[in-house]
Amino acid sequence: MDKQQHIHELIDQYLNGELMGQELDKFKIRLKEDPAFLQQVQVQKAIISSIEAHRQAELKAMLVASKAKKRGLIIPFGNRSLAVAASILSLLAFGLIIKTMLPNGIGELTQKDEPVKTKEVMVDSNQEVDDSDQEIADSKPVDVADSANVQQPPEIAIVEDTDDQTEGPNDVLFESDDDMDLSELKKDEDEIDGTDFKTKRDSLLGSKSVTLLVMSFETAESRVETTSKTTEVKKEGLFNKKSKDKEEDDKALSGNDAEKAELIKAPGGSIKVEFWESIVKFKGYKYDGKTLLLFDTPVSASIALQSYEGVTYLNKNGVFYKLIPNSSFNQMSRVTNADLLKILNTK
Amino acid sequence: MLLNKRFSDSQLVEEIKAGNDEALVSMQKSYYAMVKSFILKNNGTEEEIDDVLQDSLIAVWRNVNKPHFSLTVKMSTYLMAIVKNLWFKQLKKKTRFTVVDESLQEKITADDIKTDHLDHRIIHQMVAELDETCKRLLSFFYFDGLDNKVIAEKMGFANTDTVKSKKYQCFKRLQGAVTNKFDKEDFFN
Structure with a gap:
């Protein structure tokens, strides 16, 4: 290692704070006495700063690039279950649209696509239905495959037609639009309107009314104030002389208790709690200050509501959650602050 | 691919020590929600989340590579401590209405060595x-x-x-270029 390289490493050590004792003293003396050496240290320091800034910018650019890549994949829902629910709803909506446009579903499309073939099939299948009816009368089930073999049908539609014919109620498929049964149409409309339409929804498991306990610290001052008020009331009444006990109480208040604040719990109205089961397994709540909707919480769960410094907390089976009033739905936010938990757990 | 892998805390430290910057990408993905929640609750905006998280991750990167570093808490706790420090510093700056270019801040605290008189932009360009x-x-030597x-x-x-020898050669080349660029007056005023 040549002398210059040694000096370079020495400067590195100095700038890194690794130089100690005599070496450091010598270094500092040289800095004061040798301007060329000071210049070398300045340049080395400036270069190192630039190298660091350059690498920092490089890492940051890498992180920004990876974030940009990821952004393209983000599902615009904070919650996967909501995304699943949205997909199900989209499918249902699509199904309803199809149902509205084609009261008889896909069958109509099949019929319209191949009207001639269907007619041919009808003749064949009608004959077969007769056979089938006979068989039904003999209490023998129709073997669709067998009948298909007999007829040697080239189209898949034949098998479907046989099924339809055997089941009966879809006869309307084979009639023209003019002959369409209006009562059937009405029934379909009712279904779409929701009269008979059944879809799985969130269900209410139960509800109960829970008293909200408002917690607050009563300071010594406020208690002293309360005490003096009490004294004044007593003076006005029969006992206008301060008793010895009262004096002791006052002393106690101005002594130890003045330094401490006492936690007071008072009932602050009742909150209606509803327990809901979500079809998308949503685990959260909705809270408007008067009603609390809990999802994925059994009715049997131990529930208590407490309010501290204007914030409502839910105690569910001994675990505290912060409730933020919301008009939509929130995920449960567990309280982890040790000091706050200590206050909330105060009996 | 590491990008989709979730590391344990000790794995993260190992990967960072090995200079694998994909560990940072993984951390950015894992801890984004946590940092977002903190920034938004503390007067921050969506636009500021990435910046704070990325600066904090870089700070973690540098600290982990320091000699004698040992992670005594969960990585998430450690990162959040840095995020909080950085964010509160930024909030202070915001309230004072002062704009400070972080990249031009001195990283080495050898107080008696002033380099403010040197145009750092020129040196940045030379490094680039x-x-x-x-x-x-x-970079491996000085930053990481x-x-x-x-x-x-x-x-x-x-x-x-x-x-050591290669590093010295590289540095000498850079030093020569910088010294030539600046006049003697730049150093002695």
Whole structure:
């Protein structure tokens, strides 16, 4: 290692704070006495700063690039279950649209696509239905495959037609639009309107009314104030002389208790709690200050509501959650602050 | 691919020490929600989340590579401590209405060595124009704080002496260019 390289490493050590004792003293003396050496240290320091800034910018650019890549994949829902629910709803909506446009579903499309073939099939299948009816009368089930073999049908539609014919109620498929049964149409409309339409929804498991306990610290001052008020009331009444006990109480208040604040719990109205089961397994709540909707919480769960410094907390089976009033739905936010938990757990 | 892998805390430390910057990408993905929640609850905006998280991750990167570093808490706790410090510093700056360019801030606290009179932008440009090997080598040494042995492994050098010698050559080249660029007056005013 040549002398210059040694000096370079020495400067590195100095700038890194690794130089100690005599070496450091010598270094500092040289800095004061040798301007060329000071210049070398300045340049080395400036270069190192630039190298660091350059690498920092490089890492940051890498992180920004990876974030940009990821952004393209983000599902615009904070919650996967909501995304699943949205997909199900989209499918249902699509199904309803199809149902509205084609009261008889896909069958109509099949019929319209191949009207001639269907007619041919009808003749064949009608004959077969007769056979089938006979068989039904003999209490023998129709073997669709067998009948298909007999007829040697080239189209898949034949098998479907046989099924339809055997089941009966879809006869309307084979009639023209003019002959369409209006009562059937009405029934379909009712279904779409929701009269008979059944879809799985969130269900209410139960509800109960829970008293909200408002917690607050009563300071010594406020208690002293309360005490003096009490004294004044007593003076006005029969006992206008301060008793010895009262004096002791006052002393106690101005002594130890003045330094401490006492936690007071008072009932602050009742909150209606509803327990809901979500079809998308949503685990959260909705809270408007008067009603609390809990999802994925059994009715049997131990529930208590407490309010501290204007914030409502839910105690569910001994675990505290912060409730933020919301008009939509929130995920449960567990309280982890040790000091706050200590206050909330105060009996 | 590491991008989709979730590391344990000890794995993260190992990956960072090995200079694998994909560990940072993984951390960015894992801890984004946590940092977002903190920033938004503390007067921040969506636009500021990425910036704070990325600066904090870089700080973690540098700290982990420091000698004698040992992670005594969960990585998430450690990162959040840095995020909080950074964010509260930024909030202070915001309230004072002062704009400070972080990149031009002095990183080394050798107080008696002033470099403010030197135009750092010129030096940045010179570093950027350095050949890739030198740039990587100097970054590994000065920014990442990697051990010479690790640098030798990463860059395919025979041993630590080669690392020292190459690093000195690269630095000398840069130093020569910088010294030529600035007048003597720049150093002695």
